[in-house]
Amino acid sequence: MSAEEHQQGEVKQASGQAADRTTILSTYASLSSYEFRDDLTDYLASWPSAVDKHPRTTEEVAAGMATLEPTRVSNFNNYVTNGTNKEANATYQKNLIPRDEYVIPRVKAALDNVDFTTGVSKGAAYDVLVYPVLQGFNGTSVNSGSNNRMSPFTGFPALAIPAGFVKATDAASSVEPVGMEMLGRAFAEPTLFKLAYGWQKTTSARVTSPLAPELAKK
Numbered sequence: 388m389s390a391e392e393h394q395q396g397e398v399k400q401a402s403g404q405a406a407d408r409t410t411i412l413s414t415y416a417s418l419s420s421y422e423f424r425d426d427l428t429d430y431l432a433s434w435p436s437a438v439d440k441h442p443r444t445t446e447e448v449a450a451g452m453a454t455l456e457p458t459r460v461s462n463f464n465n466y467v468t469n470g471t472n473k474e475a476n477a478t479y480q481k482n483l484i485p486r487d488e489y490v491i492p493r494v495k496a497a498l499d500n501v502d503f504t505t506g507v508s509k510g511a512a513y514d515v516l517v518y519p520v521l522q523g524f525n526g527t528s529v530n531s532g533s534n535n536r537m538s539p540f541t542g543f544p545a546l547a548i549p550a551g552f553v554k555a556t557d558a559a560s561s562v563e564p565v566g567m568e569m570l571g572r573a574f575a576e577p578t579l580f581k582l583a584y585g586w587q588k589t590t591s592a593r594v595t596s597p598l599a600p601e602l603a604k605k
Contacts, residue, residue: 412534424471427448514572514578543572548567552565
């Protein structure tokens, strides 16, 4: 068996489901909307504004957007609101330590291929968990869904790769690209790259876009 065939086989076998996945993805939330305000302010304040006169805070950016991007300022102000006094926000607090204590052990159990409740092994452990990065085909709105939260919820590395093309609906005349994401163990980036490389070498899931053709070779 070639190295590429072996790697493709690993991808095929690397599947599993985290216990209480529905609860994880519906009960807990991303913290980015709460942390964005302070993170952006820290970045803007990290260099002097005397010369370029750039905004120094997220609030100053929002004020500028009211004139330059009025259609977007409402959504941007949500970051300001959520980030103000976030330590007193119940949702923010719920998604700190409590989320880690609930999510990480269940995802580890899925990778180890053991029953989370009993600890009984279901077979060989998995290198990665694999799941789609889009949902809503065949009649409903196509969107990124919530599977991609598994990586930020655990801190484990993830890598998305092309998975092929499908019709958004049965009646559609054209196809759309879809992808899948692999979630690895902590510090397992080399494993993710190896599997992605093997998948790329042995499938034709990626097609060059006519809007961005490959560079001509000299």
